[in-house]
Amino acid sequence: xxxxxxxxxxxxxxAEVRAWNSVETALSRAxxxxxxxRFLVLRTVRDTPACRIQEVASSQGIxxxxxxRLVDRLHRDGLLTRTRCTHDRRATILTVTDVGLAxxxxxxxxxxxxxxxxxxxxxxxxxxxxxxxxxxxGQSGDPVWRYASASEGVHA
Numbered sequence: 001x002x003x004x005x006x007x008x009x010x011x012x013x014x015a016e017v018r019a020w021n022s023v024e025t026a027l028s029r030a031x032x033x034x035x036x037x038r039f040l041v042l043r044t045v046r047d048t049p050a051c052r053i054q055e056v057a058s059s060q061g062i063x064x065x066x067x068x069r070l071v072d073r074l075h076r077d078g079l080l081t082r083t084r085c086t087h088d089r090r091a092t093i094l095t096v097t098d099v100g101l102a103x104x105x106x107x108x109x110x111x112x113x114x115x116x117x118x119x120x121x122x123x124x125x126x127x128x129x130x131x132x133x134x135x136x137x138g139q140s141g142d143p144v145w146r147y148a149s150a151s152e153g154v155h156a
Contacts, residue, residue, distance in 0.1 A: 023110075023118075026113065027111070030106075032103060032106055032107045034107045038079070039107045040060060041056055041059075041060065041070055042074070042104045046101065050085070050093050051093065052091055052093060052094065056070070056071060056094070071094060074100070078099050078100070079097055079100035080094050080095065080097060080100060081097055
């Protein structure tokens, strides 16, 4: 009997929510002030040269408005700075502050440990197979993914 798309979708969403919550719980228990969402945005800003809100939105799969509000809160909390782009005055370049970097560095170890735990029930070949399958699911549901570079895919 074939597994229905509905049951696969439900299982995927439940797994994602449980994995997300396990990382959030690990960060909270460790006393790190970052949520997983904030961690992911700060990591994107740190790792993206001349990062703008568009890159934040794209990396997180959220709208520009949602990314702008998130960046506003991170800026308000002293975790990001905004600097006018010298060659495009309409653009703002984002940079992680020293405080943001300290929180990010501490959170990275917690997140990595929680991620390892989340996938500990899978063998290495199963993790590899999952890493190959997930982008296909995303691409079929969101046409924008079809044009994403290979470096944006899931890596084991």
